[in-house]
Amino acid sequence: MSSEWPLWEIFIRGQHGLNHRHVGSLHAPDAEMAIRHARDVYTRRNEGVSIWAVKSDDIVASAPSEKGPLFDPSNSKVYRHPTFFDIPDEAGHM
Amino acid sequence: MYAQMVKTEAKRVKSREEMTPEEAAFQDRIEAGEKIEPKDWMPEGYRRTLIRQIGQHAHSEIVGQLPEGNWITRAPTLERKAILLAKVQDEAGHGLYLYSAAETLGVSRDALIAKLHDGSMKYSSIFNYPTLTWADIGAVGWLVDGAAIMNQVPLQRTSYGPYSRAMIRICKEESFHQRQGYDILIKMCLKGTPAQKAMAQDALNRFWYPSLMMFGPSDKDSVHSAQSMAWKIKINTNDELRQKFVDQTVPQAEYLGLTVPDPDLTWNEDKGGYDFTEPDWAEFYAVLAGNGPCNRERMAARVAAWEDGAWFREGLMAHARKAAKRGVAAE
Numbered sequence: 001m002s003s004e005w006p007l008w009e010i011f012i013r014g015q016h017g018l019n020h021r022h023v024g025s026l027h028a029p030d031a032e033m034a035i036r037h038a039r040d041v042y043t044r045r046n047e048g049v050s051i052w053a054v055k056s057d058d059i060v061a062s063a064p065s066e067k068g069p070l071f072d073p074s075n076s077k078v079y080r081h082p083t084f085f086d087i088p089d090e091a092g093h094m
Numbered sequence: 095m096y097a098q099m100v101k102t103e104a105k106r107v108k109s110r111e112e113m114t115p116e117e118a119a120f121q122d123r124i125e126a127g128e129k130i131e132p133k134d135w136m137p138e139g140y141r142r143t144l145i146r147q148i149g150q151h152a153h154s155e156i157v158g159q160l161p162e163g164n165w166i167t168r169a170p171t172l173e174r175k176a177i178l179l180a181k182v183q184d185e186a187g188h189g190l191y192l193y194s195a196a197e198t199l200g201v202s203r204d205a206l207i208a209k210l211h212d213g214s215m216k217y218s219s220i221f222n223y224p225t226l227t228w229a230d231i232g233a234v235g236w237l238v239d240g241a242a243i244m245n246q247v248p249l250q251r252t253s254y255g256p257y258s259r260a261m262i263r264i265c266k267e268e269s270f271h272q273r274q275g276y277d278i279l280i281k282m283c284l285k286g287t288p289a290q291k292a293m294a295q296d297a298l299n300r301f302w303y304p305s306l307m308m309f310g311p312s313d314k315d316s317v318h319s320a321q322s323m324a325w326k327i328k329i330n331t332n333d334e335l336r337q338k339f340v341d342q343t344v345p346q347a348e349y350l351g352l353t354v355p356d357p358d359l360t361w362n363e364d365k366g367g368y369d370f371t372e373p374d375w376a377e378f379y380a381v382l383a384g385n386g387p388c389n390r391e392r393m394a395a396r397v398a399a400w401e402d403g404a405w406f407r408e409g410l411m412a413h414a415r416k417a418a419k420r421g422v423a424a425e
Contacts, residue, residue, distance in 0.1 A: 003404070003408040004203070005410070005411065007197065023263075024190075024191060024194060024260075025194045025197075026190060026194065027203065029407075029410035029411050029413065029414040030417065030418075033414075040183075040187075041187045041190055044180075044183070044184075045267075061133070063133065064131070064134050064135075
């Protein structure tokens with residue numbers, strides 16, 4: 001049986017109040033070791049206050065070929081941005 | 095440069111007319127500065143060349159721990175020992191980032207390591223030179239990491255997303271490596287005894303030409319280099335980077351009061367850079383072929399570490415499987 005440790009994706013919360021962000025991946029035999037390795041590799045210079053580790057196999061990703069159908073429709077919906085609307089100066093800050 | 099003489103399989107760079115529509119669209123994306131991500135379509139040659147290049151780079155980081163590891167237990171003070179330990183740990187991390195980047199191209203880390211161990215993949219020639227004195231640790235940080243930075247800073251802009259992101263992370267840490275090396279030499283040359291300064295000069299004498307070799311032989315006429323540059327997995331020619339390295343390093347040697355071991359080194363006003371003697375390329379090819387001072391020792395140490403650690407890797411996997419099974423049974 002292969003003894004290669006599974007791959008994990010590592011997410012770090014840089015500061016309190018921020019989202020966890022993907023920083024990279026690593027190999028570890030189990031969740032506990034994944035956290036330990038992530039701490040040793042990705043937080044050696046005060047980069048984080050919290051770690052998430054997710055097995056790479058468990059990540060579901062959109063396919064590059066779906067890019068058009070998924071993301072193009074929002075191009076034409078400029079009214080979703082606040083800058084679409086002109087508010088008169090007299091109305092004050094909004 | 096931690097990747098030397100990476101082959102691309104190209105006999106010549108394809109003209110636009112020769113490209114398939116997919117290849118042309120791919121080349122357009124590269125030229126527009128877009129990043130290529132793992133699931134995107136890419137030419138097989140691009141994928142395989144990147145695996146070779148990133149793999150060689152990763153191997154260099156890992157084998158590169160050995161010459162410095164030699165001095166962890168011999169560092170002159172506790173502080174120097176802690177610093178060196180932190181640097182060698184960084185190198186292990188750099189190897190990990192790069193192996194991870196290679197893995198996104200569909201190759202396993204174990205497969206890459208097996209190729210290193212059977213000699214079918216290489217690592218940088220520089221790590222086949224011994225670190226005989228403490229001054230060598232200074233010279234390695236200053237010159238070897240300095241040369242690596244020359245190559246890695248432009249590679250942050252490489253076309254392959256995971257490689258680019260690994261390079262950005264690595265470059266943040268490399269600067270610490272080069273400075274710690276130079277700091278060792280400042281201590282020995284400017285605040286040390288004549289014997290310590292002589293030791294630093296000896297280290298420079300031995301590491302100067304091997305450092306110049308790190309960039310590889312001139313590749314201005316190489317088809318592989320042209321293809322890699324078209325793909326933006328190589329940003330500068332070897333000669334450009336070597337020139338930049340010499341121009342940056344000579345004043346640093348002068349500040350230390352050390353003499354670069356090249357009697358023909360002269361400032362060339364016209365080109366705004368130094369003229370210098372090329373390293374002995376016969377020596378470079380001999381080292382790449384496995385006949386440098388330490389090739390056998392380095393590979394023996396790597397293989398022993400891998401084999402001696404097998405029981406531990408397998409033990410942890412066995413434990414993880416058992417724990418997972420228990421977890422399922424408990425539900």
